[in-house]
Amino acid sequence: MRVGRAAATFALLGIAWVLWSGHFTPLLLAFGAGSCALSLWLAQRMQILDDEGEPLQIASGLLAYIPWLLWQIARANWQVARLIWTPSLPIHPQMLRVPASQRSELGNAIYANSITLTPGTVALDVRDGGILVHALTDSSREELQSGEMDRRVSRIESGGAGAG
Amino acid sequence: MSALAGFASAAAGWLAPLAEWASAALLLGGALLCATGGLGLLRLPDFYTRVHAGGLADTLGAAAILMGLLLLALQDGAFLVAVKLALIALLLHITSPTGAHALVKAAYSRGLRAAPDS
Numbered sequence: 001m002r003v004g005r006a007a008a009t010f011a012l013l014g015i016a017w018v019l020w021s022g023h024f025t026p027l028l029l030a031f032g033a034g035s036c037a038l039s040l041w042l043a044q045r046m047q048i049l050d051d052e053g054e055p056l057q058i059a060s061g062l063l064a065y066i067p068w069l070l071w072q073i074a075r076a077n078w079q080v081a082r083l084i085w086t087p088s089l090p091i092h093p094q095m096l097r098v099p100a101s102q103r104s105e106l107g108n109a110i111y112a113n114s115i116t117l118t119p120g121t122v123a124l125d126v127r128d129g130g131i132l133v134h135a136l137t138d139s140s141r142e143e144l145q146s147g148e149m150d151r152r153v154s155r156i157e158s159g160g161a162g163a164g
Numbered sequence: 165m166s167a168l169a170g171f172a173s174a175a176a177g178w179l180a181p182l183a184e185w186a187s188a189a190l191l192l193g194g195a196l197l198c199a200t201g202g203l204g205l206l207r208l209p210d211f212y213t214r215v216h217a218g219g220l221a222d223t224l225g226a227a228a229i230l231m232g233l234l235l236l237a238l239q240d241g242a243f244l245v246a247v248k249l250a251l252i253a254l255l256l257h258i259t260s261p262t263g264a265h266a267l268v269k270a271a272y273s274r275g276l277r278a279a280p281d282s
Binding site for chain 2: 019020022073074077080081084085089091093095112113114116117118119120121122123124125132134136
């Protein structure tokens, strides 16, 4: 497991290095491999190569979640932009707590960041299995309270295959 | 091989104006969203509601501008530039909600109250 994770990390670092540099001469490729190895060794020493520091286990779930999240962000952008251009400024700001059903802190962080990423809702505080949220309008509050985002983030955690 | 290259260049020739128009639309839309975020900063009543307006420029505004640039880069065959632009978009979507959260959490724990509902 540890060897597998180290190999996967080295491969990911290598891909990142090639994409950033775009150099393919042997000398520079060797430098790249060297810096990947150095980074890997440092990360091992810092003991950050775990499920939280490098959450490979949720990669497939994240890939299914991100398109849905982007669509929600686009929709929320449109709603808030329309609100700002409306002369009467029909906002109804309010604070509320929503339950966060994720099992890990990583899942909580993904949920809270998703809330903040969608304009109209901002995560204020995360504790005791709940998130304190500031919502701009009743409709953004209701959308959050429907719990769909919470369920989808929890599905990422439980190992992916989370579309639908 | 040469047939394939011919097909690719023909497709590129046909797609080029399309990509340019799509890129222009994305750049313009992104600029409009960022301007809307700025307008929201001026119009909204208190700190917490203004954070929502900033979110417009942080999320779709920045993403649309970066995607518009990405299309232009792809059209010029600058694949590595396109990858970098995509990575910048990814990084922004991780760091900007983190920053927004840090701001509102600091304000909230220092006791800044939300403006009364108008």
